[in-house]
Amino acid sequence: MADVVFTAVQKRYGAVEIIPGLDLAIPDGSFTVLVGPSGCGKSTLLRMIAGLEEVSGGSIHIGGDDVTTRDPSQRGIAMVFQSYALYPHMSVADNIGFGLKLSGMPKAEIAARVKDAADTLQLTHLLDRKPKQLSGGQRQRVAIGRAIVRKPKVFLFDEPLSNLDAALRAQMRVELAELHSRIGATMVYVTHDQVEAMTMADRIVVLNGGRIEQAGAPMELYRKPATPFVAGFIGSPKMNFVTGPEAEKLGGELVGVRPEHLRIDETGPWTATIRHVEHLGAETLIHADAEAIGPITIKAEGDVPLASGKSIRIGFKPEDLHRFVGGRRQE
Incomplete structure (x- = not known):
């Protein structure tokens, strides 16, 4: 295991600057997720750790x-990509151990490492199968096993769950988090999906335009987003924002409030008309147009019997508001 430290790192393609100068310390043994929209620089950072950029x-x-200038093979890293990149003619065992075979490792050592990885990933009963006989989740576990057997200092994951369906993604999120708990390795994971970031990471780095907006524990970013960008990116559904005179009345140039912190309240300060209601069983999402602030989303517990066109009043607790002045959070 090892920490990863960026010091004044820059990345340019000709005259185009992708990373303008970034400082970041990824702690030893952490599960750190780099998250942000497309083009924010997260995959570029990962590839620079790997030596691919x-x-x-x-x-x-x-x-x-x-x-900084070492070849990828000299860095003590292993990378898992979005594509499984398995050899279709090889068994699971041969796929997992192929890199070790190329390095000239003795067969007995390869077999021992493959067995350990298979046990860890619950692949032991599949070692004789070919990739075409596996599900998407099983194939991804084989790709992860191929990384584990190398016993790297750092694991790098580049959106590895993107090709899986929603149910498999949820299952693999749990499995990856449990894998980290078992082996305690340093893991750096790239995704554009903030749900993946919140559910797996012990540390999230939010990137925007090649710069770090905020880094910290998932709930720290949820409870105290440093900037409006982080506030709008972390949390699902996205935070509601209030601007103009209404925001000034609430003590900020820009004021945010999460959908789950709003409630239907006959004494609430905002009047709104419902546009659409999403009944999700355990919760209900209410999309409405509020007279004072514009479009707004409310997340209510349970199945709330409301319909489009209904007029409602919306309330909130002052302590649940996020006030921003000059682009920064105000306590």
Whole structure:
């Protein structure tokens, strides 16, 4: 295991600057998720850790060693991609151990490592099968097993669940989090899905335009987003924002309130007309147009019997408001 430290790291493609100068420390043994919209630089950062992208400026250290100019094979990392990239003619066991075979490792050691990885990933009963006989989730576990057997200092994951359906993604989120708990390795995971970030990470780094907006524990970012960008990106459904005179009355240039912190309240300050209601069973999402602030979403518990066109009043607790002045959170 090892920490990963970026110091004044830059990335340019000709005159185009992708990463303008980034400082970041990824703790040893952490499950750190790099999250942000497309083009924010998260995959570029991951590829620079791996040595698949050259660093235009600054340095990267893994476990205290400067790896800025080292080849990928010399960095002590293993990477799991969105594509499984399994050899269709090989068994699961051969796929997992193929990299070790190429390195010239003795057969007995390869067999032992493959068995350990298979036990960890619950693949032991599948070792003789070919990839075409596996489900998408099982194939992804094989790809992860191929990384585990290398016993790397750092695991890198580049949107590995993107090709799975919703149910499998949810299952694999749990399995990856449990895997991290079992092996305690440093894991760096890239995704654009903030739900993946919130459910798996012990540390989230939110990126925007190649810059770090905020880094911290998932619930820290949820409860105290440093900027409007983080406030709008973390949380599902997205935070509601209030601007103009209404925001000023509430003590900010911009004021945010999460859908789950709003409630239908006959004494509430905002009047709204319901546009659409999503009945999800355990919860109900109410999309409405509020007279003072515009479109707004309310997340209510249970199945709330409301219909489009109905007029409602909306309330909230002052302590649930997020006030921003000059683009920064105000306590």
